[in-house]
Amino acid sequence: MLTPMLVIGVTVAYLLALFGVAYVGDKRAEAGRSIIASPWVYALSMAVYCTAWTYFGSVGRAASAGVWFLPIYLGPTLAMLLAWLVVRKMIRIAKTYRITSIADFVASRYGKSPLLAGLVTLITVVGIVPYIALQLKAIASGYAVLTLPLGETVATPAAWWEDSALYMALALAGFTIVFGTRHLDSSERHEGMVAAIAFESVVKLLAFLLVGVFVTYGMFNGMGDIFSQALANADLKPLLALDQGKPFAYSQWFALTLLAMLSVVFLPRQFQVMVVENVDERHLRRAAWVFPLYLLLINVFVLPIALGGLLYFGVGTVNPETFVLSLPLSQGAGWLALVAFVGGVSAATGMVIVEAIAVSTMVCNDLVMPLLLRTRRFGERSGGDLTGLILGIRRVAIILILLLGYLYFHLAGEAYALVSIGLISFAAVAQFAPAVLGGMYWKGGTRNGALAGLLLGFVLWAYTLMLPSLAKSGWVSTDFLQQGPWGIAWLKPEAFLGLSGLDNLTHSLFWSLFANVTAYVWVSLWQRPAAREASQALLFVDVFHRTSSTHPVFWQGQAKVTDLLHLMGRFLGETRAEQLFAKYAQQVGVHDIGQIPADAKLVHFVETQLTGAIGSASARVMVASVVEEEALELDDVMRILEEASELRIALEKLKSLDHLKDDFMSSVTHELRTPLTSIRALSEMMQDDPEMEQEQRQQFLGIVVAETERLSRLVNQVLDMAKIEAGHAEWHNSDVDMRDV
Known part of the structure; x- marks a missing residue:
C-alpha cells in the first residue's frame, strides 16, 4: 500500500501537468501555431472513448465473461470503416451551419x-450522469486500492467532506471551467483542451501497456503461459469461449457491437472531438486507421491481465476491476501501481472534461437560454450584453453536472460494475441514431417524427434499463421487476410484452430502438413536413452538392441592419459583432456597414453567427424577435430552390465557357510560335547568305510579310479576348449573307 499523501501529491502534480499542456496549447493557438492542426492529435483525441471503463472495467468484464469485453471495441472499429461516409458528412454540416452539439x-x-x-x-443529461459516476467510482476505487491493505474492502466515507470522489469532481469542474468556457462561441475550437486530451491518451496507453508487460512477462512466462494455465483450469477455461452456454449469446454480441458503433458517434464527447473540434476533414482519413489501432493496442493485455489476476489471486478474492493496480502491488511494484493509477486518472478525467464541456453547452443553449429569452428582461430588443451571463450559465452547468454524477455514484454506483454503468449510458445516446442518420440521408424525416421516436425510445430505455438499475441498487422497490406494475406480468421491465430469454441490455436496446425507428418513420410518412423542415432537410441531405455561391437562403421579410448588429453585439460583444459585420461588408462589395443590404443573406449570416454562441434554436428565436419575417410556404421553398438551381446551372455554364476560353487562348498562343519560327528562320537564311539570288530573296520576304500578317491577326484575337474579359469590347453590327458563311 502507498501513503495517501503520495497518491494525492502525484495526482495533483499530474493535473497540474494537464493544466500546463492545455495552457501551452492555447498560447500556441493565439500565436497562430495550432497544435491540434495535426491528424495525429485529432486521432489521439478520439481516444477519449477509452475511459475508466476501458482501464478498469474491461479487465473486470474479461475476468467474468472472457472475450465478451471485445464488442465494445469492435463496434468503434467497424464504425471507422464508415467514417468517411457518415462522420465526414456530420463534420461538413456542422462547419457549414456552425453546429456545436448533438x-x-x-x-x-x-x-x-x-x-x-x-x-x-x-436525454443526454439523464443518460450521461451514470457515465460520469462511473469515472468517479473508478478513481475512488483506485485510490482506495492504493492506500488500503491489499484485499481490504472500501468503506463508505462517514461524511461527504471525507469523500475523495467529491474533491476529484470539483477539481475536474475547475479544470473544465478554465479551459472549456473561455470563449462564448462554442463552434470555436478548444485548442488547449484538445491538446490535453491527446496527451492523456498517450499517458493512459503507455501506462496500461507497462502493466500488461509487467504481468505477462514479469509475473508469468508470456501470453502462452497464461493461456495454457487458464485452459487447464476448469473455472477459467469457459472464459476463452465465445458461447459460454448462455441462450442468445450471439444476439448479445451483436447488440453490444451495434451499441458501441452508435455510441462512438453519438456520445456527446465523441461528437465534440470528432465533429466540433475537427480542423480538417482530411484528418479523418488517418484517424480511420489510427483510432482502431489505438483500441487494439490498449486492449492487447486486457485478457492476459484478467486471467493473470484470477490465476494469481484466485476467483472471488480480489475485485477484478482493480487487477491493474493490485497485481503490481502484490509484487511490491508500488511505483508501477502508481503509474497505472495515473493512467486510470487520465482515462477518467479526459472523459469527464470533454463530456462536461459538451453537455454544459447543450444545457445552456437548449434548456436555460430558451427559457431566459422568453422573459421580458432578456428577450427585449434593447437588452444589454449577455456574454458574461451565458458563460456563467455554462460554468454553473459544469459544476451541477459533475455533482449529479457524484450523487448517482452514491445512490446506485456501488451496486453496479463499471461496465454495467457504462452500458446504461450507451443505450441512452443510441436513441439519437434514427433522428440523426435519418435526418442526414432521408429528406422525408419530420420534426414530429423525430420527437415521437425520441420520446418513445427514451421512455422505454428508462423503463427497461434505468429503473431496473435503480431498483437493484435498493432505491426503488423490486416488486415491479418481478411481477410487473399493478401485477401485470406482460409489463415487467425486463420481460416487456412477454419477450424473455434476452439479457437486460439486449432486451432494452431492442424495444427502445424498435419503438424509436418505427415512430420516426411512421409519423414522418403520415405527416407532411413544414416549409422550414423541408428546407433544412434539403440543406442537410445535399450538403456536399452545394457551394456558398449557390446556397439557397430560405427567408423572406424585412429587416434593419442596425437591429441585427445590436442583436449580434448582445451575444458576441460589440467589438466582435462590428468586426464580423465589417468582414461581411467586404464580402458583399460595400465599404461601410451602413451600406450592407438588409436582405435574406444578411439575416442568414447573423443567425449562423449566433448559432455558434447560443445554438440554432435560440438563434432562430432571437433573430425572429428583431425582424419582420413572412411565413414561408412549401411553394416559396420550391421557388427558392428553383432559383438556386438556375444559379447553379448558370455557374456551371460559366465554368464551361471559361474552360473553352482557356482552350482557345492556349491554342492561339501555341499558334503564335509557327509564324515566329518561320520569320526567324527565313531572316537568318537571308542574313547568312548575302549572295542569295534576288528572286529567292523576294520570295522569302513575301513569306515573311504573310507570316507577319498572320501573327498580327493572332495578336488581335488575343487582345479582343482580353477586352471582352475586361468588359471593354466594342461591338459593331453588320449585315451578313448566311450563304457566304
Whole structure:
C-alpha cells in the first residue's frame, strides 16, 4: 500500500501537468501555431472513448465473461470503416451551419425546433450522469486500492467532506471551467483542451501497456503461459469461449457491437472531438486507421491481465476491476501501481472534461437560454450584453453536472460494475441514431417524427434499463421487476410484452430502438413536413452538392441592419459583432456597414453567427424577435430552390465557357510560335547568305510579310479576348449573307 499523501501529491502534480499542456496549447493557438492542426492529435483525441471503463472495467468484464469485453471495441472499429461516409458528412454540416452539439444538430435539421433541442439535452443529461459516476467510482476505487491493505474492502466515507470522489469532481469542474468556457462561441475550437486530451491518451496507453508487460512477462512466462494455465483450469477455461452456454449469446454480441458503433458517434464527447473540434476533414482519413489501432493496442493485455489476476489471486478474492493496480502491488511494484493509477486518472478525467464541456453547452443553449429569452428582461430588443451571463450559465452547468454524477455514484454506483454503468449510458445516446442518420440521408424525416421516436425510445430505455438499475441498487422497490406494475406480468421491465430469454441490455436496446425507428418513420410518412423542415432537410441531405455561391437562403421579410448588429453585439460583444459585420461588408462589395443590404443573406449570416454562441434554436428565436419575417410556404421553398438551381446551372455554364476560353487562348498562343519560327528562320537564311539570288530573296520576304500578317491577326484575337474579359469590347453590327458563311 502507498501513503495517501503520495497518491494525492502525484495526482495533483499530474493535473497540474494537464493544466500546463492545455495552457501551452492555447498560447500556441493565439500565436497562430495550432497544435491540434495535426491528424495525429485529432486521432489521439478520439481516444477519449477509452475511459475508466476501458482501464478498469474491461479487465473486470474479461475476468467474468472472457472475450465478451471485445464488442465494445469492435463496434468503434467497424464504425471507422464508415467514417468517411457518415462522420465526414456530420463534420461538413456542422462547419457549414456552425453546429456545436448533438442537440443542436438534431434541432437544426428539423426546423431549428427548441422543443426537440430541449428533449435531446434532457436525454443526454439523464443518460450521461451514470457515465460520469462511473469515472468517479473508478478513481475512488483506485485510490482506495492504493492506500488500503491489499484485499481490504472500501468503506463508505462517514461524511461527504471525507469523500475523495467529491474533491476529484470539483477539481475536474475547475479544470473544465478554465479551459472549456473561455470563449462564448462554442463552434470555436478548444485548442488547449484538445491538446490535453491527446496527451492523456498517450499517458493512459503507455501506462496500461507497462502493466500488461509487467504481468505477462514479469509475473508469468508470456501470453502462452497464461493461456495454457487458464485452459487447464476448469473455472477459467469457459472464459476463452465465445458461447459460454448462455441462450442468445450471439444476439448479445451483436447488440453490444451495434451499441458501441452508435455510441462512438453519438456520445456527446465523441461528437465534440470528432465533429466540433475537427480542423480538417482530411484528418479523418488517418484517424480511420489510427483510432482502431489505438483500441487494439490498449486492449492487447486486457485478457492476459484478467486471467493473470484470477490465476494469481484466485476467483472471488480480489475485485477484478482493480487487477491493474493490485497485481503490481502484490509484487511490491508500488511505483508501477502508481503509474497505472495515473493512467486510470487520465482515462477518467479526459472523459469527464470533454463530456462536461459538451453537455454544459447543450444545457445552456437548449434548456436555460430558451427559457431566459422568453422573459421580458432578456428577450427585449434593447437588452444589454449577455456574454458574461451565458458563460456563467455554462460554468454553473459544469459544476451541477459533475455533482449529479457524484450523487448517482452514491445512490446506485456501488451496486453496479463499471461496465454495467457504462452500458446504461450507451443505450441512452443510441436513441439519437434514427433522428440523426435519418435526418442526414432521408429528406422525408419530420420534426414530429423525430420527437415521437425520441420520446418513445427514451421512455422505454428508462423503463427497461434505468429503473431496473435503480431498483437493484435498493432505491426503488423490486416488486415491479418481478411481477410487473399493478401485477401485470406482460409489463415487467425486463420481460416487456412477454419477450424473455434476452439479457437486460439486449432486451432494452431492442424495444427502445424498435419503438424509436418505427415512430420516426411512421409519423414522418403520415405527416407532411413544414416549409422550414423541408428546407433544412434539403440543406442537410445535399450538403456536399452545394457551394456558398449557390446556397439557397430560405427567408423572406424585412429587416434593419442596425437591429441585427445590436442583436449580434448582445451575444458576441460589440467589438466582435462590428468586426464580423465589417468582414461581411467586404464580402458583399460595400465599404461601410451602413451600406450592407438588409436582405435574406444578411439575416442568414447573423443567425449562423449566433448559432455558434447560443445554438440554432435560440438563434432562430432571437433573430425572429428583431425582424419582420413572412411565413414561408412549401411553394416559396420550391421557388427558392428553383432559383438556386438556375444559379447553379448558370455557374456551371460559366465554368464551361471559361474552360473553352482557356482552350482557345492556349491554342492561339501555341499558334503564335509557327509564324515566329518561320520569320526567324527565313531572316537568318537571308542574313547568312548575302549572295542569295534576288528572286529567292523576294520570295522569302513575301513569306515573311504573310507570316507577319498572320501573327498580327493572332495578336488581335488575343487582345479582343482580353477586352471582352475586361468588359471593354466594342461591338459593331453588320449585315451578313448566311450563304457566304
